[in-house]
Amino acid sequence: MLAPRSRAGLCIAAAAFALLAATPAPPPTPVRVDLTKVQAQSLLPKVPLHTEFIVAVNKLGQVTHIVSGKPSKDRAYNLHTAGNALQAFIRTPDGKAVSGTYKLTYDYNPKTTRVHRDVALIKAGGVNPNEEGAVNKMIDDVRKHAKAATPPPGGSAAMTPGPQPTGTVRLPGLPQILKTPAP
Numbered sequence: 001m002l003a004p005r006s007r008a009g010l011c012i013a014a015a016a017f018a019l020l021a022a023t024p025a026p027p028p029t030p031v032r033v034d035l036t037k038v039q040a041q042s043l044l045p046k047v048p049l050h051t052e053f054i055v056a057v058n059k060l061g062q063v064t065h066i067v068s069g070k071p072s073k074d075r076a077y078n079l080h081t082a083g084n085a086l087q088a089f090i091r092t093p094d095g096k097a098v099s100g101t102y103k104l105t106y107d108y109n110p111k112t113t114r115v116h117r118d119v120a121l122i123k124a125g126g127v128n129p130n131e132e133g134a135v136n137k138m139i140d141d142v143r144k145h146a147k148a149a150t151p152p153p154g155g156s157a158a159m160t161p162g163p164q165p166t167g168t169v170r171l172p173g174l175p176q177i178l179k180t181p182a183p
Contacts, residue, residue: 061097062133
């Protein structure tokens with residue numbers, strides 16, 4: 001048994017520790033460094049870059065596919081400009097679309113860190129004006145793959161024991177669970 005004085009001292013010490021633990025830490029002082037600019041400057045190429053793409057355009061002004069291209073020495077720049085070329089809509093200043101073959105050029109200036117795109121009509125016509133745009137084709141492919149990867153809910157396959165499929169496991173739906181007898 002502890003003496004009354006040592007018990008009081010122990011209670012005071014416990015209260016002091018409780019106060020220290022309950023005191024919130026001072027908020028950290030913010031550091032004013034814009035990391036996005038620092039990181040972007042270190043990732044940007046230091047030399048001028050140039051890519052060219054010959055693209056087919058439908059009657060809506062959508063790029064349907066890339067016919068050919070001249071890459072630069074920077075693979076990442078080539079991928080970015082090719083993706084931009086596939087997403088392009090090419091129209092006249094008054095908003096009309098002319099189906100045909102176009103030349104898209106992309107020039108990167110390391111001094112300004114800007115990319116300049118230029119569009120030139122090579123030949124009007126000569127392409128399928130009703131062909132679906134490249135972006136629409138990609139979206140359709142994603143939707144088809146998503147439907148194929150997702151098994152239908154319920155069914156006897158979900159309740160039969162056996163090897164589990166790799167990837168996402170789909171549990172049976174609530175109506176099927178309610179129809180299943182209890183073990």
